Amino acid sequence: MPVGQDGHGTVGQDGHGTVWVGVDVGGTNVRAGVVGEEGHLRSWVSYRHGMSPGQFHVVSEAAGQALEMAHVAWADVAAVGVGIAGLVDSKAGFVIDAGNLGWHDLALGPELSTRLGVPVVIENDVCASAVAELAALPGGPVSPWLYLSVGTGVGACVVLDTADGHPLCLNVGHLPVPGGSRLCPCGKYGCLETVASGTAFTRAARARIAADPDHVLHARAATITGQDVVDSALRGDAISLEALAGAGEACGGAVANLVNMFIPAGVGLSGGMMGPGSPYLAALLEAARRDITEWMQARFEFQCARVGEKGGVTGVVELAKRRLAEPAGPRPGPSPGSPPRP
Numbered sequence: 001m002p003v004g005q006d007g008h009g010t011v012g013q014d015g016h017g018t019v020w021v022g023v024d025v026g027g028t029n030v031r032a033g034v035v036g037e038e039g040h041l042r043s044w045v046s047y048r049h050g051m052s053p054g055q056f057h058v059v060s061e062a063a064g065q066a067l068e069m070a071h072v073a074w075a076d077v078a079a080v081g082v083g084i085a086g087l088v089d090s091k092a093g094f095v096i097d098a099g100n101l102g103w104h105d106l107a108l109g110p111e112l113s114t115r116l117g118v119p120v121v122i123e124n125d126v127c128a129s130a131v132a133e134l135a136a137l138p139g140g141p142v143s144p145w146l147y148l149s150v151g152t153g154v155g156a157c158v159v160l161d162t163a164d165g166h167p168l169c170l171n172v173g174h175l176p177v178p179g180g181s182r183l184c185p186c187g188k189y190g191c192l193e194t195v196a197s198g199t200a201f202t203r204a205a206r207a208r209i210a211a212d213p214d215h216v217l218h219a220r221a222a223t224i225t226g227q228d229v230v231d232s233a234l235r236g237d238a239i240s241l242e243a244l245a246g247a248g249e250a251c252g253g254a255v256a257n258l259v260n261m262f263i264p265a266g267v268g269l270s271g272g273m274m275g276p277g278s279p280y281l282a283a284l285l286e287a288a289r290r291d292i293t294e295w296m297q298a299r300f301e302f303q304c305a306r307v308g309e310k311g312g313v314t315g316v317v318e319l320a321k322r323r324l325a326e327p328a329g330p331r332p333g334p335s336p337g338s339p340p341r342p
């Protein structure tokens with residue numbers, strides 16, 4: 001693969017190729033793949049990105065690896081779609097706020113497009129995976145459709161019958177939770193993410209395990225991960241079960257508010273702790289059912305995600321296609337005058 005001016009991709013191509021590249025930048029991992037004309041993934045890469053502010057070249061690196069694995073040249077790329085865990089202005093290619101990545105007010109789309117020489121479309125990662133999950137619903141897509149994803153943070157969107165085919169991103173992670181008092185990275189106190197996210201239940205379990213010298217994980221309490229908490233809960237550990245249930249219950253209250261607000265035909269639930277038998281999911285469903293208006297109860301159903309992590313990549317490619325097919329308005333594309341970033 002030829003190397004461009006920043007060492008991470010080529011420049012000077014016209015973006016008239018036939019394959020698409022999807023990159024999904026989550027709070028912890030980056031995933032990427034090449035999507036062929038037929039819409040199928042032709043390659044797949046996934047790894048922890050170890051992100052720090054300013055290191056957005058991780059996007060072009062992941063895209064380059066996916067192309068290399070698929071034996072595709074940059075000249076054959078039509079465009080790159082990038083899903084970001086945060087608030088974005090997709091039409092402008094702008095990252096407004098991605099707190100878990102340390103990115104704020106970043107013209108990511110135009111800068112990457114200049115570096116790579118192809119159009120780059122920036123989307124919210126939850127909206128991207130929602131598009132893939134909705135397309136995979138057994139009974140076919142429904143509308144309105146509410147979709148919630150819990151991982152490092154909490155994200156949600158609602159899919160409506162809109163002309164541009166783009167889900168409406170909901171800033172649900174920063175909804176105030178009754179009784180919440182912890183300071184959130186956003187600067188407010190008691191946001192949903194401070195009690196219902198993977199970060200939150202991991203922190204809650206760590207504190208209690210650190211205070212219990214008899215606990216089997218006590219010696220490494222400070223470094224246990226969210227997966228450790230989930231695994232311990234499956235083995236019946238009371239602290240882990242309570243941490244997951246507490247977070248799930250808080251999330252369920254927020255889901256009930258969203259259901260009462262948007263009156264969806266279905267609610268998709270995504271994340272590592274949303275599988276069958278999960279105490280997080282059980283507490284979420286119980287709390288949500290308790291707070292959803294009675295007449296709404298029989299008018300929708302909860303649906304666990306089916307596509308999984310690859311949906312973030314195929315979904316962002318689908319959204320990028322829709323964005324670039326729009327007839328008018330601001331278009332994400334190369335901005336030749338932009339200086340390269342370090």
Ligand SMILES: [Zn+2]
Nearest residue numbers: 174184186191
């Ligand atoms: Zn917040």
